[in-house]
Amino acid sequence: MNALTLWFHKTGSPPTFYRIAGALAPWCFGLGLLLGLAALYGGLLLAPRDYQQGDAYRIIFIHVPCAWMSLFAYFFMAANAFIALVWRIKLSEILAMASAPIGAAFTFITLVTGSLWGKPMWGTWWTWDARLTSELVLLFIYLGILGLYNAIEDRRQAARAAAFLALVGVVNLPIVHFSVNWWNTLHQGQTVRLMGPSKMDGAMLWPLLLMALATHLWFFGSLLARTRVGLLELDGGKEWVRSIALAEGARGNG
Amino acid sequence: MAEFFSMGGYAGYIWPSYAVFFIVLAIDALAPRAQRKRVLAEIRGRLQRRKPGNPA
């Protein structure tokens, strides 16, 4: 077995990953919080007013990163779901199921902040255009996956069923992303590009991108924390979990 | 200061948005802790029940 394979199997082993995740998660949270606050300082205090939307546009600094995260979380979940179904890797099952609630949270924030932004700008709390509808459908897909995962008794079978559902729902992802191109929508088109110049002022762009980075870090922090719990659940009968459970109990009583 | 908080009249939309953002993400970060406590307590319970002399 070569070094890479050995590293791969070691890292995927539950006690090792538990330890690594435990060390990494606080850093992700801490750094995410720091960068997020820096981004908010840039967005709320430094960035100038928009000539059209006034101060209301400042919702963009949370709305857009959360929208990006709602799609990224689903993509991450679907990738792990695929690995879990094809190669039956336990860690992938747990990673996929752990990303679902976080993705749902980001989708919820996107919808609520979008609604709060739409009211002063478009005059309505909601409209049934392509992007909003597909994002709402994305929330339903997340809730369906969580519902299915929680409805089945056996954790591994539940993860496999929910992973299958996640893959079925992946068709919604390009629909959400390209909806503003494919249909006439009330929602704004693409402003920030991955390749090529973005149509946004520099002073507004950097807080947005910094917040995007911060939310990614928060996602991974939360993911690692949830994965740790998932590993404890999965390996509940094993020695390494038992010793942790008893140590925690002794700490609680002593 | 007051001008900052009023956000050009849009305060009623901006501050609730930021509040939702912080609250939901805080809940998302804290939820695993409660889950972990529950799972470990369950495992301890199962171990207790398996001890000889304890109800199965």
Next chain:
Amino acid sequence: MKPGSLPAACAALMRRDLTLVWRRRGDALNPILFALIVVALFPLGVGPEPEQLRRMSAGVIFVAILLAGLLALDTLFRSDYEDGSLEQLVLSRHPLSLLLGCRIAVHWLTTALPLIIVAPLLGELLHLADAVRWVMVCALLLSTPLLSLLGAVCVALTVGMHRSGMLLALLVLPLYVPVLIFGAGACNAAQMGLPYAAPLLWLGAALVMALVVAPLACAAALRISLS
């Protein structure tokens, strides 16, 4: 047909399903009754004014048929799961996806086709325009098999769960939304005198793809739930 061959197996399965439905043919009326009730409630809820009803008639009928179909989906696997024949079906040496395709076809014939036949009648209750009636039937002929196929995949995931109704509705909703948008969209376009071929063609394309992919997905989902 050689006994034990694949065509014989499919024929036997379809014959069995049709016989079982025939024995409880009263139950087959339930989806129609449900759709009728839903459609009847709308004039009571929004007022009987013909113009207003006409504007939403096609959409309401579509939703009513969609919901009736959702209720009927439960019968696809439930009785076979409860008496163990579903596991026998999964274990058979014939390709499961093909057998499931036959089952879904019979299910559509016995639950959705009666609804489509009744749809023009429901249209009369809501003052549906004549020009729209046949577009609606066409759209229903294309969308209901799609709904059955997509629904079957989700039912396969929740097979054997007690009180899975709400969860099933949550699972199928994201898949049903595009079908509803295109189906009702075609009818509404016809109502406004606009060209309606495009949504119907989209439905047709989706149906063709689902005919191939959905039975395979349903078989995989069933294997996961029964494992």
